[in-house]
Amino acid sequence: MSTLVPTFLPPRLGTSFRWLLASSWTTNLGDGIAAAAGPLIVASLTADPILISMAALLSWAPPLVFGLYAGVLSDRHDRRRIVLVANALRLVVLTTLVALLAAGQLTVAGALIGLGLIATAEVFADNTTSTLTPMLVHRDDLVVANARLQTGFITLNQLAGPPIGAVLFAAGRVWPLVTEMVLVMAGMLLVSRVLLPPHGRSAAQPAVTSARHEIAEGVRWVIRHPAVRTLCLTILIFNLTFGAAWSVLVLYASEQLGLGAIGFGLITTVGAVGGMVGTACYGWLTARISLGNLMRIGLTIETLVHLGLALTTSPWVALPIFFVFGAHAFVWGTTSTTVRQRAVPSHLQGRVGSVNTICVYGGLVIGSAFGGVLATHYGIAAPFWVAFAGSVVFLILLWPQLTRIAHQDH
Known part of the structure; x- marks a missing residue:
């Protein structure tokens, strides 16, 4: 001890x-x-x-x-x-x-x-x-x-x-x-x-400006910073695909996997256990793989998760996929937070973090609404197929940036 x-x-x-x-x-x-x-x-x-x-x-x-x-x-x-x-x-x-x-x-x-x-x-x-x-x-x-x-x-x-x-x-x-x-x-x-050490404006800056001005300052900083801009776009787009698929997860568990009432809770538990494994392995991973490459690997895993879940009707196949996704979600979350915190000046951490939050929840909300429509008209597997296709397109477009994103932090 x-x-x-x-x-x-x-x-x-x-x-x-x-x-x-x-x-x-x-x-x-x-x-x-x-x-x-x-x-x-x-x-x-x-x-x-x-x-x-x-x-x-x-x-x-x-x-x-x-x-x-x-x-x-x-x-x-x-x-x-x-x-x-x-x-x-x-x-x-x-x-x-x-x-x-x-x-x-x-x-x-x-x-x-x-x-x-x-x-x-x-x-x-x-x-x-x-x-x-x-x-x-x-x-x-x-x-x-x-x-x-x-x-x-x-x-x-x-x-x-x-x-x-x-x-x-x-x-x-x-x-x-x-x-x-x-x-x-x-x-x-x-x-x-x-x-805490001191933070915020320097003595030369005005003590108070309008909230709208300060929000705009944070948004402009994100737009002008290549790494953080790419990170926010990645979170927004991949949460659109994630939200579309995961919005029907309760129905997916019962109708496609046949797990019944316990299915959703079981999926959540398996994913959390995967996250614990990701926790245990994270130090080993970051000692051997750059943060940029970890992001590449993670988004590839997420894309393949959508494909695997779209294809399978077996809980014995799906549950290991959810386990892997849980590990990926932990690694991705920790890595993206670290990249953002390294890049953002202290006096902008709150506003840039809030822009990131808007991207997170905005993607989930829009994706969830889209997933419900897809499932209603084309079946439970449809949101997973669309999530896979969308993830492939965006991953291809984003691929060249991901190895540089963790190094553009000044």
Whole structure:
């Protein structure tokens, strides 16, 4: 044990990063619990499919609506304070929901409003938290630091959190929310120990400009920077194809693979386990393969995943594919974050990160709508075939840029 911690968290990353990592892991567990508990609470209040689907809608709408402004705030003000205030607002909403549930007074509208407010606070907390790592660790250590953060996201948010949330919900509707309250408070206490260097404008720059001007500044920087521009376009386009295919994953699991009601949960679990393997192998991979080539390999894997899933009707073939995709998703996520953080100046981290977020969620939303239309008219496999074809075209167009993207970071 005495050698395990320094190996996993090298001392050069610093004490403040350890506090940040502990806070991130703690809040990720709470977010994973909430991901399962939120829809379950709404479903316990109504059987209307449209209202139940609103719980899912409210998980991705706030980043699209508030993401750019969250980036402006994180580049204007004390970033640690923003994280603390956003999480304090989450606590207020969670406390209100717990009180209403305990009194039997929570309505469907109240639950949806509460979930929307929590998701909105998370936009500001998450955007700002993503700017802290490059402030705390040397750029050469960003690969290691981001891999450690992603480990917590996969194991706690995706793998452990949802089943814990479901179990707590079965014990009583308030318990998932109470648990999340405790974890949010713990995360606030941990992040309050982080010591940040100064960031933001120089003394020669005006203290405050309009939010629109600052958003435009971040967008222009992305457009003018070849590596980050390519990275954002890649995320946007590949999330269009990913969203088209994954939007019908529940139906794919039951109708094409014949896995029944447990299929979707099994796919999610297998993908998360793949992510854990990607976590374990990431240091070995980055020591032997450049970040640019990792991105090439990853997008090739994603393209072939769509093809494999379009072709197969066997769970024994599909589940290993989902396992490989889970490993790829971790490696891609860590690599793209590292490339972006290395390239972006500190005072622009929030705004450029918010542009990246818009590309992520914009691609998913548009792709999901397209996938639903394809599946309705041409069958469950159609979105996977279209995702494969689209990925092939874009991969060919992007291929020459990917080996250079990780080096254009100044």
